[in-house]
Amino acid sequence: xxxxxxQAFRERYGRRxxxxxxxxxxxxxxxxxxxxxxxxxxxxxxxxxTALARSGPKFAALTGLTSLAILLQGVFAGEFIDHGAHGxxxxxxxxxxxxxVVLAVATAxxxxxxxxxxxxxxxxxxxxxxxxxxxxxxxxxxxxxxxSDGLIAVHVPLALLVFGLTIWLSVSARVMRRAASG
Numbered sequence: 609x610x611x612x613x614x615q616a617f618r619e620r621y622g623r624r625x626x627x628x629x630x631x632x633x634x635x636x637x638x639x640x641x642x643x644x645x646x647x648x649x650x651x652x653x654x655x656x657x658t659a660l661a662r663s664g665p666k667f668a669a670l671t672g673l674t675s676l677a678i679l680l681q682g683v684f685a686g687e688f689i690d691h692g693a694h695g696x697x698x699x700x701x702x703x704x705x706x707x708x709v710v711l712a713v714a715t716a717x718x719x720x721x722x723x724x725x726x727x728x729x730x731x732x733x734x735x736x737x738x739x740x741x742x743x744x745x746x747x748x749x750x751x752x753x754x755x756s757d758g759l760i761a762v763h764v765p766l767a768l769l770v771f772g773l774t775i776w777l778s779v780s781a782r783v784m785r786r787a788a789s790g
Contacts, residue, residue, distance in 0.1 A: 663722045664785040667730065668778060670718055674711040674737070675774040680704050681767065698752070705745050712741040715777075727784050733777050740770050 684701035712734075719727075719734035747763045750756045 660723070660726050660785045660788045663718075663726070664781055667715070667719060667723060667781055670711065670715040671734075671774055671777045671781065674708065674715055675771065675778065677704055677708045677711055678767070678771045678774060681708060682771075685767075702748075702752070705748055709741055709745050712738045726788075727781070730777060730781055730784070733773065733780070737770065737773050737777065740766065740773065744770055 681701060681704055684697050684704060687697040716731075716734040716738035719731040724731040744763065744766050747759050747766065751759050751763060
């Protein structure tokens with residue numbers, strides 16, 4: 609069953625139609641998931657697969673921590689929005705916002721430096737995540753510092769989009785690691 613899923617993934621993402629010969633025949637697409645198709649010394653896996661196997665768990669940890677911090681943002685926001693009195697929940701939301709920014713930027717830097725050749729979609733997604741989180745932080749500060757409450761209509765949906773992107777990054781990393789290993 610698992611082998612069938614891997615094969616389906618390889619058929620779907622591991623090949624693309626060739627544009628060079630004018631036909632729709634599949635052409636290898638190794639550069640998207642692997643740096644090269646030559647095994648490294650002491651390994652039967654291609655370099656890209658080795659990079660995913662070695663670096664994937666660290667990327668998953670960074671993405672997981674970012675997801676958790678974003679989830680906590682929703683909890684903190686729900687506490688001070690629902691009860692009207694801001695108290696310590698607004699401060700917790702603010703401090704955790706900085707944590708989210710740091711984690712998102714760390715995830716993007718790690719993905720670009722370590723995974724860009726082996727898993728380009730993860731690197732691109734991580735950079736998009738960092739940019740959206742920084743924009744989210746700026747919007748949040750505009751709401752609290754300048755009283756721009758109208759931006760809440762942008763801030764909340766953007767938070768959901770950002771959280772969804774972290775889930776996509778986690779799932780995609782796992783799928784790519786399984787496909788590369790198998």
